[in-house]
Amino acid sequence: MANIRDVAQKAGVSVATVSRYLNNKGYISEEAKRVISAAVEELNYRPSLVARSLNTKQAMFIGLIVPDIVNPFFPELARAIEDVALEYDYTVVLCNSDEKIEKEIHYLNTLQQKYVAGFIVAASHAETSHYTDLNVPIVAIDRRIHPSIPLVATDNREGARIGTEHLLANGCRKILCMKGPSGLGPADDRLMGFMDAVEGKDIEIEVVESPFQFDASESIARTILQQQSIDGIFASSDVSAAGAMKAAYSLGISVPDQLQIVGYDGTMLAGQLTPSLTTVAQDLYQIGALASRMLIKLIEGKELEEREIQIQAELIIRGTTRSGA
Template identity: 70%
Template sequence: MANIRDVAKEAGVSVASVSRYLNKKGYISEDTKLKIRKAIDKLEYIPNQVARSLTTKQTNFIGLIVPDITNPFFPELARAVEDIALSYGYTVVLCNSDEKSEKEIHYIDTLKQKYVAGFIVTTNQLRASHYEDLNVPLVALDRMIHESIPTVSSNNVDGACMGTNHLLDSGCEKIVFMRGPKGLGPADDRLAGFLKAVEGKNVQTHIVESPFHFGESEKIAKKFLTEIEGVDGIFASTDVSAAGALKAAHSLGISVPDQLQIMGFDGISLGGMLTPGLTTVAQDIYKMGALATRILIKIIEEIELDERVIQVPVELVERGTTRSVHR
């Protein structure tokens, strides 16, 4: 864990300068600011937030808008945003839009009145123009709103390719892909990755649309598992959907992974709670939240961005819902 001396050394400046920078007290040149910020980023330095808050006697709000607080992906993302924001002296206001555009507008308008420093938005209920007209620093997280808005997301296409290839390598010959809602960036990208991976391969595929909700996914999976004969693989676009598919398989007496293999996407802790544990394409949720927060704070503090669109790599986490390829 880096301390203030490490930051000073890395930045090639004095400890006093770093302290002035952190406490926003006294003069520091733009050049020094930049060096310190880079060192903080590199070392992932987190100052003692309570001490900082007591010294600066002021804290700014960052609004974090999520579409569904009961989908565990978003609380896990929120924790990362909160950790990093606090370390820079910002406080996170978590807003649950419940996938309703009116609620989202309400939060945005309310927080703007309260002089919010910036927003991190993980929804795309509204038209891009609404966000562009905001005149408040803004970062899109998890899904792109518009090319003009800095964005942190996972590499969803590559991730879906990786997951699909794993199902193919594990012997699946008839795969149902449970795609998320049309028009939702990550959902579309994951479908694209799946289609790319199965192209030209000797495999039967079915595409079924399903919202990212457990109950709905369970119902939909039960339906297609009953109607389509010989399904031996399911790739669900989120872990919550995959949990629904697994529950459907159990209730139909289909053995997982012997008769049916299931792949999720997200890497939330729910996957490990299920039996068998869910094989999934895991996003680096903490890193996504942390990066988005760092970018937002740079915009707020008028520091130039090195990158405006960041795709965070994903990785395959093998658990019990697929047959091990490595025998």
């Protein structure tokens, strides 16, 4: 593989001139451009990005830390981030944290040793000091890490309110709220939104905590559906809603006739279920894309107009509630 000195020699100029040509900075004559371009072509020269990074102390990639890419919430986010990164010639490193603090720290360290340009993180901890004293730009998605760290997320409280109102409007009178893990910002916010909607109304409610996992959600829902006559479920994630649908099915409870269900997130999964799931959709692609653009701005040293972006959640009415098809 040819290096910059080979190119300089072949073109009959100095390496400094070649470097200027490659980076399009400083003065270069048209003549020099021509000979260098020809030499680059002839040698099929590609600059070593590693050597470049050693100087600039910045490699053209960004670290994406998510709990688990298998959770259908994250692939869409990852996809959007990758699309924007590609546009700016960045490359995305995928890191699964399993919500374990040691894994987060491991990746933070390792990637910094590789001169990563920045991080996008869907964190999961109250313990955040390892994020706040980083010397690399970072953007949080979905969950707030710390007031000092820019965030892109949806208005979870409002979204949950809208979703719950929909159940109410459809006549539900005994509603189960499957809230997410407590301590997790969005889960708490969604619970608040749920409460906002039911408060002061003549509605029976039941709240249960359920992880963002299918199997656990199914069994939790099954237990409750067996004991009580629930006519509406507001689930804090599509995965939990899917678990609830399965539980209802296995108990012979028909959806949406006897039981109406609203999910949250607007993942692909929601649309692929049968009947398809009414859900409070977050525009996951947009969240990812905005976070990515934000991070790149920070990397480039630009100022952010807004440090926190709230996306509106939108109710998508489908087959698990009665006003849907």
